[in-house]
Amino acid sequence: MSGTIPRESGSGQAYRGRNSTADRALDILLLFGDDRLALSANQVAEHLGVARSTAYRYLQSLTANGFLEENDGGSGFRLGPRVMDLARLARKGVGLSDLARPVLRTLARAVGQPVLLTRRAGDVVVCLEREEAVHTLRLSYERGQVLPLNAGAAALTLLAWADHAELDRLLARPLPRFTDATVTDPERLRTRLAEIRTRGYAVARGELDPDVLGIGAPVRREDGGVVAAVSIAALSHRVPDEQVPDYVSAVVASAGELSVQVARMGL
Structure with missing residues (x-):
């Protein structure tokens, strides 16, 4: 040289x-x-x-x-x-939460709603991070909070990309109901999860909390596997149906941005 x-x-x-x-x-x-x-x-x-x-x-x-x-x-x-x-x-020493915080912060400012980072831990979902919006919405979704797998946009996003054998196991047991909108029938839930996979995101109104609209999208590894979900939680009555696509676009874009970083870091 x-x-x-x-x-x-x-x-x-x-x-x-x-x-x-x-x-x-x-x-x-x-x-x-x-x-x-x-x-x-x-x-x-x-x-x-x-x-x-x-x-x-x-x-x-x-x-x-x-x-x-x-x-x-x-x-x-x-x-x-x-x-x-x-x-x-x-x-590997750089954790998922470390990568996610700037992305979550930017999303929270953009949509004015709390933003969550969640991932599966066995048969439940765990909230890893929560980023507050300017106008704080007081919810029970805090860091370390354990959430069910069958209700809410974050949980449904994670469940939608579970492999077939794992999904069969999870849906073989009785599913808990939290509100009148919670889907507890296994076949109906399978259909719902298939729709989420096709769209690439989940929207849930009042399925875990009767007053909350959730929108979630998957965070993927380089091989396409889903490692986490980015989601927002808003008071349902403040978000009319015609505004939902704007929120969806913001959530999907943020999840995609984080996916690029996760793939680059090999997490």
């Missing part, structure tokens, strides 16, 4: 004051960037202010431990699989 790496005057002298092998290894790894995907021993030697043979030993040590790989033909060194493993672990 041709070209030199910019460095401050006297940097070689500064590097000579850092004798730790770990320091040198980190210095080498930090040389990589979007515009520098491979390094030669000459470039490393120049940047560290050491002999080429010394730089090559550092590069070989990093290669032996999987942090670097040598390009075909010995044309330089690129980042190796161990770096990729560390990047994967770093991504």
